[in-house]
Amino acid sequence: MASVSTGSTNDGRKMDLLRFATAGSVDDGKSTLIGRLLLDSKAIFEDQLAAVEATSSAKGHDYTDLSLLTDGLRSEREQGITIDVAYRYFATPKRKFIIADTPGHVQYTRNMVTGASTADLGLVLVDARHGMTEQSRRHAVLLSLLRVPHLVLAINKMDLVDYSQEIYDQIAADFTQFATKLNVPDLEVIPISALQGDNVVERSENMKWYSGPTLMHHLENVHVASDRDLVDVRFPVQYVVRPKSDEHHDYRGYAGQVAGGVLRPGDEVVVLPSGMTSRIAGIDLFDREIGEAFPPMSVTVRLEDDVDVSRGDMLARVNNAPKPSQDIDAMICWMTTNPLRPRQKLAIKHTTRSARALVKDVQYRLDVNTLHRDSATKELGLNEIGRIQLRTTVPLLVDPYSKNRTTGSFILIDEATGVTVGAGMINTAS
Numbered sequence: 001m002a003s004v005s006t007g008s009t010n011d012g013r014k015m016d017l018l019r020f021a022t023a024g025s026v027d028d029g030k031s032t033l034i035g036r037l038l039l040d041s042k043a044i045f046e047d048q049l050a051a052v053e054a055t056s057s058a059k060g061h062d063y064t065d066l067s068l069l070t071d072g073l074r075s076e077r078e079q080g081i082t083i084d085v086a087y088r089y090f091a092t093p094k095r096k097f098i099i100a101d102t103p104g105h106v107q108y109t110r111n112m113v114t115g116a117s118t119a120d121l122g123l124v125l126v127d128a129r130h131g132m133t134e135q136s137r138r139h140a141v142l143l144s145l146l147r148v149p150h151l152v153l154a155i156n157k158m159d160l161v162d163y164s165q166e167i168y169d170q171i172a173a174d175f176t177q178f179a180t181k182l183n184v185p186d187l188e189v190i191p192i193s194a195l196q197g198d199n200v201v202e203r204s205e206n207m208k209w210y211s212g213p214t215l216m217h218h219l220e221n222v223h224v225a226s227d228r229d230l231v232d233v234r235f236p237v238q239y240v241v242r243p244k245s246d247e248h249h250d251y252r253g254y255a256g257q258v259a260g261g262v263l264r265p266g267d268e269v270v271v272l273p274s275g276m277t278s279r280i281a282g283i284d285l286f287d288r289e290i291g292e293a294f295p296p297m298s299v300t301v302r303l304e305d306d307v308d309v310s311r312g313d314m315l316a317r318v319n320n321a322p323k324p325s326q327d328i329d330a331m332i333c334w335m336t337t338n339p340l341r342p343r344q345k346l347a348i349k350h351t352t353r354s355a356r357a358l359v360k361d362v363q364y365r366l367d368v369n370t371l372h373r374d375s376a377t378k379e380l381g382l383n384e385i386g387r388i389q390l391r392t393t394v395p396l397l398v399d400p401y402s403k404n405r406t407t408g409s410f411i412l413i414d415e416a417t418g419v420t421v422g423a424g425m426i427n428t429a430s
Contacts, residue, residue, distance in 0.1 A: 233261030
């Protein structure tokens with residue numbers, strides 16, 4: 001999800017929202033880092049901090065265990081690891097933030113995919129003592145597959161290697177070389193100590209050799225507005241609004257979240273899949289009319305003509321519309337213990353449209369550590385990622401995931417249980 005106006009600063013400038021996901025191996029310090037960000041940005045209440053200090057003391061620590069601020073499950077606190085995706089919210093005078101603290105274990109890959117799927121920025125932590133690990137590479141690959149546009153490598157625990165510039169340079173070089181194999185448009189490498197606070201919010205006095213930004217400065221200033229697709233109009237209709245009250249007797253609006261482009265009153269649009277055209281009569285946001293709507297705003301669009309529009313339809317530009325497709329080529333992250341196999345039948349949900357799908361073929365399984373494509377494997381197990389071919393019962397209005405992360409993604413659902421079993425990223429459709 002892209003940046004969106006969510007408030008104003010004291011001088012009247014609009015604030016925006018940054019979603020970022022953390023990733024890293026177990027014990028690299030993700031939860032501690034988030035705790036440090038929350039603490040140093042004054043996002044922690046005094047009673048919360050007191051409770052964490054008391055728990056830390058009861059555990060016998062001689063320091064405040066900031067990871068307790070984010071590891072919310074009892075099993076996480078007992079093991080000292082992150083299992084579920086923990087979402088945290090905080091704000092500075094410049095920007096608001098939503099953090100997805102994702103787990104590092106390989107068996108929780110699906111949780112990481114969920115947390116990173118809407119992120120503007122991916123934050124990969126590595127332990128300065130261990131350098132690049134298999135999990136570090138796997139997380140970088142996943143963030144690349146999910147088309148997270150900005151990546152930060154935070155080299156943590158620099159205090160345990162005497163703040164060595166040589167170690168920092170080596171890890172930075174290793175990761176940068178590996179990132180050349182991936183689709184990483186923006187990479188920043190920052191040496192930090194989450195426990196001590198070096199280069200997290202305040203600049204470190206122990207690493208004067210480092211001239212780059214602190215982590216907080218980078219998070220506050222990284223430019224994400226241009227990551228949005230403001231050209232290709234995509235508006236999946238979620239709900240038809242018909243109040244039928246005396247005050248709004250003839251009101252008919254189409255509610256949904258803008259997935260791409262900019263909508264303005266007077267614009268000509270086509271309703272898909274019917275192909276009927278009309279013009280936008282007005283755009284409503286809560287109880288007021290607005291002059292334009294852009295991703296990811298949730299609005300109600302009114303049309304000049306009384307055309308047939310229902311849930312699952314999409315508004316687009318007349319000469320720039322997605323082609324309805326039933327044959328889908330996609331990368332899939334499989335999320336259940338029962339393997340994905342050819343000829344399997346599943347429910348598919350794409351934006352606001354639902355259908356049934358048949359798995360035509362499993363082309364290969366991707367080894368996310370080495371990027372090797374195993375074409376001999378014709379099934380995908382739990383947490384595995386691979387490329388598949390689907391055939392849907394009705395046409396879907398899709399774009400490549402590289403073009404639009406909303407209209408280019410879908411989920412697969414087991415019809416018998418209603419459980420989400422797969423998350424997909426569309427390569428091509430026909």
